[in-house]
Amino acid sequence: MRAPYDSDIAPVAALLADRTRASMLTALLDGRPLAAGELARTAGVSAATASSHLAKLLDGDLVAVVRQGRHRYYRLKGAEVAAVIEAISRISPNVEVRSLRQSRQARALQEARTCYDHLAGRAGAALFEALLSRDLLETVDPAFDDPAASAYEVTDKGERQLSSIGVDIAEVRRARRRFAGHCLDWTERRPHLNGALGAALTARMIEDGWFTRGSARRALLVTERGRSRLADVFGCVLG
Amino acid sequence: MRAPYDSDIAPVAALLADRTRASMLTALLDGRPLAAGELARTAGVSAATASSHLAKLLDGDLVAVVRQGRHRYYRLKGAEVAAVIEAISRISPNVEVRSLRQSRQARALQEARTCYDHLAGRAGAALFEALLSRDLLETVDPAFDDPAASAYEVTDKGERQLSSIGVDIAEVRRARRRFAGHCLDWTERRPHLNGALGAALTARMIEDGWFTRGSARRALLVTERGRSRLADVFGCVLG
DNA sequence: GCGATCTTTCGACGGCCGTCGAAGCGTGTC
DNA sequence: GACACGCTTCGACGGCCGTCGAAAGATCGC
Numbered sequence A, B: 001m002r003a004p005y006d007s008d009i010a011p012v013a014a015l016l017a018d019r020t021r022a023s024m025l026t027a028l029l030d031g032r033p034l035a036a037g038e039l040a041r042t043a044g045v046s047a048a049t050a051s052s053h054l055a056k057l058l059d060g061d062l063v064a065v066v067r068q069g070r071h072r073y074y075r076l077k078g079a080e081v082a083a084v085i086e087a088i089s090r091i092s093p094n095v096e097v098r099s100l101r102q103s104r105q106a107r108a109l110q111e112a113r114t115c116y117d118h119l120a121g122r123a124g125a126a127l128f129e130a131l132l133s134r135d136l137l138e139t140v141d142p143a144f145d146d147p148a149a150s151a152y153e154v155t156d157k158g159e160r161q162l163s164s165i166g167v168d169i170a171e172v173r174r175a176r177r178r179f180a181g182h183c184l185d186w187t188e189r190r191p192h193l194n195g196a197l198g199a200a201l202t203a204r205m206i207e208d209g210w211f212t213r214g215s216a217r218r219a220l221l222v223t224e225r226g227r228s229r230l231a232d233v234f235g236c237v238l239g
Numbered sequence C: 001g002c003g004a005t006c007t008t009t010c011g012a013c014g015g016c017c018g019t020c021g022a023a024g025c026g027t028g029t030c
Numbered sequence D: 001g002a003c004a005c006g007c008t009t010c011g012a013c014g015g016c017c018g019t020c021g022a023a024a025g026a027t028c029g030c
Helices: A010-016 A019-027 A036-043 A047-059 A079-090 A100-111 A121-133 A156-164 A169-174 A195-207 A224-234 B010-016 B019-027 B036-043 B047-059 B079-090 B100-111 B121-133 B156-164 B169-174 B195-207 B224-234
Strands: A063-068 A071-076 A113-115 A118-120 A137-141 A151-154 A181-185 A190-194 A211-213 A220-222 B063-068 B071-076 B113-115 B118-120 B137-141 B151-154 B181-185 B190-194 B211-213 B220-222
Touching: A010 A019, A010 A079, A010 B010, A010 B019, A019 A036, A019 A047, A019 A079, A019 B010, A036 A047, A036 A071, A047 A063, A047 A071, A079 B079, A100 A113, A100 A121, A113 A121, A118 A121, A118 A190, A118 A195, A121 A137, A121 A190, A121 A220, A121 A224, A151 A156, A151 A181, A151 A195, A156 A169, A156 A224, A169 A195, A190 A195, A195 A211, A220 A224, B010 B019, B010 B079, B019 B036, B019 B047, B019 B079, B036 B047, B036 B071, B047 B063, B047 B071, B100 B113, B100 B121, B113 B121, B118 B121, B118 B190, B118 B195, B121 B137, B121 B190, B121 B220, B121 B224, B151 B156, B151 B181, B151 B195, B156 B169, B156 B224, B169 B195, B190 B195, B195 B211, B220 B224
Parallel strands: none
Antiparallel strands: A063 A071, A113 A118, A137 A151, A181 A190, A211 A220, B063 B071, B113 B118, B137 B151, B181 B190, B211 B220
16 A cells, blocks of 8 residues: 555654654754753753653664763764754744844854854854865865764864964864864754864964854854954855 | 744654554645545545544644545645655655665656646656746646646647647536646656646547556656657657 | 762653544535 | 435543653762
8 A cells, every 4th residue: 555665754753743852853953962961951851751762762763872971972863864853843833933133143143153162154164164175174084974983184284374373283182082073064064173173273263353252142253354364364265 | 941943843743753644644745635535545544533633634734625525635735744754754764675676666656657647757747847838838827835726728829739639628628627737746846737638638648659557556658759749749858 | 999970770650642433514416 | 305425523442652750870080
């Protein structure tokens, strides 16, 4: 009775059909891995409940987990999962009516924002692309299917450029943390730089007035200085 | 705690989370409206159960219904709904392992098939586009949001062309049925011609050897003759 | 090693939801 | 107008699932 190309969507949909799980998945939409406890708090449930939900999401291949000490960081399993959530969002009623102010904020967040402690949004993706295409950064471990495993190194040329703006690579290496990797930026569908290098570079750029912090929680605003410095130093032109 | 652009996806997902409802929605994926009873049979449940499910899908704005005599025809509410189902399908396990023969069949169905009694698939969409761009067919009632309400008329030029291949427009008009409209072809995301005209034209093309019926239930195969006739008569070139 | 912290497992409770037959309602047919 | 047919509504049954506190497992810092 069922066509040969049919697939069984009910089990996957069931995973999205719970408010708590949906809330967790939405929280993971920006690509940043979150610890189980954070997800519990975000969703407003006990740790026990959150754990049970995460086990189901894991079993259903919607999320992946990385153990790091006593924390367990969860992330969406892939772009297809994000696409599903976005597709359903499109036909779901908005929780709050989108005010003018809110949509302006949303647009600003899309332009530039922090992702944990590094630059994300359109600006983050553009900078990352520029670093690679100008050979300031090179791929060490190309793991396209698993962003958590990707790794990058600065080239000699890159090290000179970065130190010229005040980023001390030797010091960045001393951080007990992965040197450089990428996260997938779900609003952009493109990667941006993370790790110790991403954080240090972002901190330096803010310190040096390339970006100022916006009113919304993670918002960043590109300054005029930032726009021209990004172009001069990294050949990165923002739209 | 929730971002302003968050929407509440759980209720919509819950509608897809039941095997019976999912089966009904999948059956509606090709855009052809189906009666409640047919959907009940397809899903393998009683009429009572089907009715309850359809009421929920209706309430959730995933389907729309048209009353026609003692039948009630249900169809997907829009392209966004189809997109959701397709997105979830992409991360859902296939019901049956896709054999070589099955995937060949699926590809053939995408090329050309019948949708109820008229031509659909890539060929159907291409033919419809050609009819409009060559001014053989014109829009009478442009209802882009509701395919069921759209209406078309043949132009004088169109009537000459169609009669030249043996389609008698006067006779088509006598059918107690909508003259010409379109369905959205979900695999193509483009419309194709339906109604009495779509059926008559398709019947004539098959009769005249433009298409032969394939082995799968709704499959059609374009013949060499069909390929050249489509180009000559309608300026319709298939990929 | 010993507490502190993060996370998972277990067991119990409560509620929601899919299922069906029977009955009711509207529509087409003879 | 009586019957057949398609569909929906009603009521009852059964099962699955989300929730939590308590306790166990795992890891870090001292």
